[in-house]
Amino acid sequence: MYKQSIVIIGAGIGGLTAGALLARQGHRVQVLEQAWLPGGCASTFRRKGFVFDVGATQVAGLEPGGIHDRIFQVLETEPPPAHPCDPACAVYLPGETQPISVWRDREAWQRERQRQFSGSEPFWDLLQRLFQASWLFQSRDPVLPPRNAWDLGQLLGALRPDTLITVPHTFEVVTDALRAYGLQADRRLRTFLDLQLKLYSQVDASATALLYAATALSVSQAPQGLFHLEGSMQVLSDRLVEALKRWGGEIHCGQTVSALLTAHNRITGVRVTDRKTSQETIVSADQVVANVTVQNLVKLLDPEALPRSMQGYAQRVERLPAGSGAFVLYLGVKRSALPDPCPPHLQFLYGYDRPRENTPDPICENNSLFVSVSREGDGRAPTDQATLIASSFTDLTQWWQAAGNPAQYQALKTHYTQTALDRLGTFFDLSPATIVHQEAATPCTFAHYTHRDRGAVGGLSQRVSSFGPFGFANRTPVSGLWLVGDCTHPGEGTAGVSYSAWTVARQILRS
Numbered sequence: 001m002y003k004q005s006i007v008i009i010g011a012g013i014g015g016l017t018a019g020a021l022l023a024r025q026g027h028r029v030q031v032l033e034q035a036w037l038p039g040g041c042a043s044t045f046r047r048k049g050f051v052f053d054v055g056a057t058q059v060a061g062l063e064p065g066g067i068h069d070r071i072f073q074v075l076e077t078e079p080p081p082a083h084p085c086d087p088a089c090a091v092y093l094p095g096e097t098q099p100i101s102v103w104r105d106r107e108a109w110q111r112e113r114q115r116q117f118s119g120s121e122p123f124w125d126l127l128q129r130l131f132q133a134s135w136l137f138q139s140r141d142p143v144l145p146p147r148n149a150w151d152l153g154q155l156l157g158a159l160r161p162d163t164l165i166t167v168p169h170t171f172e173v174v175t176d177a178l179r180a181y182g183l184q185a186d187r188r189l190r191t192f193l194d195l196q197l198k199l200y201s202q203v204d205a206s207a208t209a210l211l212y213a214a215t216a217l218s219v220s221q222a223p224q225g226l227f228h229l230e231g232s233m234q235v236l237s238d239r240l241v242e243a244l245k246r247w248g249g250e251i252h253c254g255q256t257v258s259a260l261l262t263a264h265n266r267i268t269g270v271r272v273t274d275r276k277t278s279q280e281t282i283v284s285a286d287q288v289v290a291n292v293t294v295q296n297l298v299k300l301l302d303p304e305a306l307p308r309s310m311q312g313y314a315q316r317v318e319r320l321p322a323g324s325g326a327f328v329l330y331l332g333v334k335r336s337a338l339p340d341p342c343p344p345h346l347q348f349l350y351g352y353d354r355p356r357e358n359t360p361d362p363i364c365e366n367n368s369l370f371v372s373v374s375r376e377g378d379g380r381a382p383t384d385q386a387t388l389i390a391s392s393f394t395d396l397t398q399w400w401q402a403a404g405n406p407a408q409y410q411a412l413k414t415h416y417t418q419t420a421l422d423r424l425g426t427f428f429d430l431s432p433a434t435i436v437h438q439e440a441a442t443p444c445t446f447a448h449y450t451h452r453d454r455g456a457v458g459g460l461s462q463r464v465s466s467f468g469p470f471g472f473a474n475r476t477p478v479s480g481l482w483l484v485g486d487c488t489h490p491g492e493g494t495a496g497v498s499y500s501a502w503t504v505a506r507q508i509l510r511s
Contacts, residue, residue: 003027006508007270007285009257009300012040014485014497015291016240016251020075021505022289023249030283031244032272034256034451039237040291041450041457042494048437049382050332053233054449055457057372057389058085058226058345060219061495065139068236068498075243080235082227083375088220090343092427093191094350100192101343106221117189123181130214133165135224143503144468144489147475150510166211171464174205174213193217195349198393199370200492201462202324209467212491216462219495228344231379236494256451260288260300260481265307267480287480287508291497294320294460294472294487295453301478309477320466323456325396325443329420331388332437337429338373338386346371350423368392369423385436388428390420396454399443413440459486459496467491474504482508 004027008019011033023029037043041055061067062082072079090099100116103109113124142158143151169177174193178184193213194204200216201208208216220226229235241251259271261282269284290297298314301307306314348369374380374387381387394416402409417440424430443455460466471489474482486492488500 004286004508005284006030006287006289007032007283008289008291009270010040010291010485011035011038011237011241011251011253012291012485012497013042013237013240013494014501015040015289016237016244017071017498017501018289018291018484018504019249019251020240020244020247021071021501022508023244023247024075025505025509027287027508029244029249030285031249031251032255032257032270032283033251033253034275035449036253037234038241038251038253039234041446041452042233042237044232044234047330047439048332050385050387050437051232051234051380052330052332052387053372053380053389054441055326055328055446056233056494057228058088059229059233059236059494060224060226061498062227063222063224066224067495067502071498071502072239072243075240075247077239077243077246080239081230083230084222084225085220085228085344086225087343087345088226089196089345089347091192091195091347092349093188093195099343099346102196102220104220104222104225109221117186117192120181120183120186120189123177123183123189126177126181127214127217130166130169130211131218133162134211134215136160137163137166138490138499141503141506143474143507145471145473147473151473151475151507154506169210170468172210173464174208174210177210178205191349195347195368198368199347202393202458203461203463207461207463209462209464212462212467215490226345228375228378257300259302260290260297260478262301262305262307262478262481265309265478267478285480287482287511289482289484289504289508291485291501292451292483293323293453293456293485294483295323295456296451297476297483299453307478313477321461321463322396323454324458324461325394325399325455326391326441326446326457327394327416327420327443328389328391328441329417329424330437330439330441331390331424331430331435332381333386333388333428333430334434334436335376335381335384335386337388337434339427342373344373344375346373346427348423348427369420371424388424390424392416392420394443396443396456400454403444409444413442416440416442459492462491474500474507 008015008031019029019031086104087101089102140158143154146152197208254275256273257270261269267288369390372389447455
């Protein structure tokens with residue numbers, strides 16, 4: 001006999017993980033996904049024999065004791081085969097032909113940064129100490145931010161004397177640490193940090209919470225690391241779907257949740273539309289876990305009947321800084337187009353001038369490109385060919401302004417595509433003879449396929465005001481309604497959303 005009836009909205013990694021863990025605990029779980037395939041931003045699509053990762057291209061937390069390793073042990077399911085990325089990333093600064101290689105081996109990475117950023121070692125030592133303390137703290141399964149006595153008990157239970165090192169840095173950003181060590185004038189170091197942090201936290205060193213940066217900049221080193229999955233990113237969601245079904249859970253694709261239903265400030269179910277038949281049904285539930293953005297969550301509630309407890313929540317969401325969009329170029333190329341050797345992940349920066357403090361961050365609008373390249377034989381491309389995926393941050397507004405004018409939208413898309421090709425062509429041998437397939441995605445594309453609000457990617461920027469104890473909780477003000485994914489602690493990435501799902505499953509089990 002089932003304990004509770006639980007509906008999961010969205011079959012991204014967070015939703016699938018929460019669903020599988022809750023099914024394992026004996027609940028009746030239904031995962032409702034509006035797309036035709038599970039995976040969300042970590043899904044794939046196929047073209048001409050190529051398998052392209054839609055968004056995420058690398059995974060953290062697969063090492064022994066990592067969050068994915070823990071989850072698959074509980075689910076009694078084999079984790080997907082993967083290889084550690086080494087280097088995790090090769091970063092090319094403007095005008096430089098030799099990269100800054102972020103090695104997985106700690107000693108190799110220490111030698112690299114000493115060579116690249118002379119005199120910066122005290123800063124990196126601080127990051128390492130903060131990371132070690134934060135990693136141990138996170139491994140004890142704290143609930144952040146706490147919303148009731150049980151949550152608070154889990155948080156206090158995770159605190160140890162070794163956590164105290166992080167307390168003085170709770171309200172600091174990365175530039176505070178640079179200033180403390182006299183490194184604020186080191187242009188190359190600042191540029192490198194801005195570039196990496198924009199990728200992981202959506203904001204630069206002047207805005208990224210120092211405690212978040214310590215983890216983001218250290219997690220790629222052993223015994224942790226970033227991993228490249230064999231086959232595609234879809235393998236991760238496939239394993240989670242397998243576990244979900246093994247423990248009696250269900251997944252239904254092509255089902256759009258159009259509204260959350262409440263009564264007396266408690267969730268009662270969801271309204272669902274079948275995309276094939278357009279038939280609308282009501283699915284009752286004791287608990288609803290929404291694997292959506294916090295903006296999407298608020299929109300699913302009827303504004304005319306918004307519970308009083310949610311009104312302040314909705315106002316907070318409305319005040320959030322604008323999210324980041326992504327322009328992504330997907331290329332299927334002959335392997336001869338790649339240099340030998342070619343790192344699996346590269347980052348390029350073009351024409352960048354460090355702004356003064358508190359001025360807009362220029363690392364966007366195609367000034368930078370993050371590039372992922374498939375490995376030979378990893379299942380993403382035919383023999384002697386490879387996938388090459390290049391993404392850049394972009395302002396959401398211009399795309400939605402152009403969306404109403406097809407000619408203007410296509411011109412903007414063509415401009416971004418050609419700019420990316422020109423810049424990639426300085427490193428890769430790209431020509432009609434080496435490009436087998438080419439297509440691009442914009443924020444409008446992501447909104448269409450993922451239903452994320454305005455097509456934004458990456459969740460919330462990891463500022464002090466939205467990180468850790470100051471972020472959005474898994475518990476919402478509506479009883480029985482939970483938020484999971486990259487808008488909650490500890491943030492974006494497959495490991496982050498899996499931690500979020502792990503926490504929700506524990507909270508529901510307790511409730």
